[in-house]
Amino acid sequence: MTSLSSVLPPAILLMGPTAAGKTALAFELAERFPCDIISVDSALIYRGMDIGTAKPSAAELARYPHQLIDIRDPSEAYSAADFRQDALELMAASTARGRIPLLVGGTMMYYNILLQGMASLPSADPAFRQQMESEALEHGWVKLHQRLQEVDPESAARIRPSDPQRLQRALEVYFLTGKSLSQHWQEQEQQVLPYRTIEIAWSPADRSVLHQRIALRFEQMLSAGFLSEVESLKQRSDLHAALPSIRCVGYRQAWCYLDGEDDYSTFVQKGIAATRQLAKRQLTWLRGFEHVHWIDSTSSQALDSALKLLESGLS
Structure with a gap:
């Protein structure tokens, strides 16, 4: 008897921490398989935020088109629910053309909501949000985080006081x-993704190597004009430090530096440290995915391992 999974169309999920080399691998896969690349990155959605997000260059995007890049102005909101709807539509269109959706990026919450579905919230x-904003101004977000710990310790463990939107x-x-919120998710009816997914976790096995790559890439961004990019954003009267776009890793630290809160050396240290913390959270998410295949991206056999996995999974 033919199993349900064998008749579902395939989709490739290329996941991993920041600076692990996912984009380069995606280009390799796009050369070998009939893939449509769909970005899974909550920072790449913003126009005018190119250097600090390590967005592929115009030449790369011309050769390897990406969906869900440059779809929002930095002043605009974009939720995980928005992503799920957009991704499902793009995946369906790709499948209808006889091609394979290749989802690439490091926003693990997006992957999770795509795979697990959404709770009814x-x-x-x-009015309630205005009340919380007022309380935060008076008492600070840490106080509100303590309240969340009392009513929803599971969510409080995942959400930092410095993330007011999720808090x-x-x-x-x-x-x-x-x-x-945790109870809502536990009670949700799982919405099965109508695809046969091949899930890859692409990451250096040695954490110190990842840390070195993060530091090097941050320095390269600075050399490429990252601070000038943030200065351009600061000149806009409709952008401010509380927006999700400006809270992106690197941008928040650069914004504070340009506001005079830190000296240059401290800014660089904070930017690299925040990126390392992001990578740690990404790896924690990845370890929670049930069907992921881990590949050491620094191995000389890494590309061969990925190709063999896909050839087997797509056959």
């Missing part, structure tokens, strides 16, 4: 429904 409540949402869900 209440809409945002502007607000978790508190909002609890006070509007009487149930924690």
Whole structure:
């Protein structure tokens, strides 16, 4: 009897921490397989944020077109739910053309919501959010984080006090429904992704190698004009430090430096440290994915291993 998974169309999920070399591998795969590349990156969606996000160059994008890059202005919002809807539509269109969706990026929450579906959650409540903003101004986000720890310790363990958008949402869900965000997710009906996924975790096996690559790439971004890019963003009156776009790793630290909060050396140290912390969170997410295949991206056999995995999974 033919299994359901064998008749589902394939999709490749190329995941990994920042600076691991996912984009280069995606180019290699696109040369060998009939793939349509779909970006899974919450920073690459923004126009005018190119250097600090390590966005592929115009020449690279011309040769290897990416979907879901440059789809929002930095002043605009884009949620995980938005991503799921967009990604599913693009994947369906790719499959209809007889091609293979190749999802590439490091925003693990996006992958998770794509694979697991969405919980049924209440809409945002502007009045409640205004109340939380007022409380945060008076008492600080740490105080609100302590409140979240009391009502939803699982979410509090995942959400940092420095992430007000997610912190607000978790508190909002609890006070509007009487149930924690974690409970909503536990009770959700899983929405099965209608694809046979081949999930790759592309990462150096040695964490110190990843740290070296992160530091090197940050220095390369600075040499390429990253601070000038952020200065251009700061000149816009509609952008500010609380926006999700400006809170992206690297941009937040550069914004503070340009505001005079840190000297140059401290800014560089903070930028590299924040990127390392991002990579750590990405790896934590990855270890939670059930069907992921780990490949040491620094191995001389890494590309061969990826190709063999795909040839087997796509046959």
